Amino acid sequence: MSSDQLARLREAVQGLENIIAIVLILLGAAVVLRLSVLLIRRTLLARTDRLLDETRRRTLQPLLESLVKYVVYFIALVMILRELNVDATAILASAGAVGLAVGLGAQSLMRDVIAGFFLITEGLIHVGDVITFDGHTGTVERISIRKTQIRTAGGELWTIPNGKLEVFGNKGPTSGASR
DSSP: OOHHHHHHHHHHHHHHHHHHHHHHHHHHHHHHHHHHHHHHHHHHHHHHTTTOOHHHHHHHHHHHHHHHHHHHHHHHHHHHHHHTTOOHHHHHHHHHHHHHHHHHHTHHHHHHHHHHHHHHHTTSOOTTEEEEETTEEEEEEEEOSSEEEEEETTSOEEEEEGGGTTSOEEEEETTOOOO
């Protein structure tokens, strides 16, 4: 076997090793994500009786699952870049600079995210509450970190950026259950 053939064989083996490593990283990320979601659900269900009421659990669960999902995907992406011998430091530094520029341009988005964080953590509204906002009354169907969705009695689905929910009326849960 010539040295040229041997070099090509080494490259092929290295490429195969990279593919296997990337597949293992993706499988590992999927397993970690699945276990994390199960842990979040189990922890929140266990605490529903004692510390968290059902409406707060239904509000916090999607938020925590989404946060874990993004963290796991980010870590997997960095690991894949390192496996491909891409300098992740330069990419992350560039992403930080771009993030700063986008952050300055996306102040309303940041306002929505910060307001959503306080809406959720302070328990101001929960899934199932009936709220009135800007003349529209509806049942809260979903609360995310950025927006809240309410469905009116007429069936309209209103999506409200959390930053706009400065003043609203909350009639409490529709089921009549106390918090």
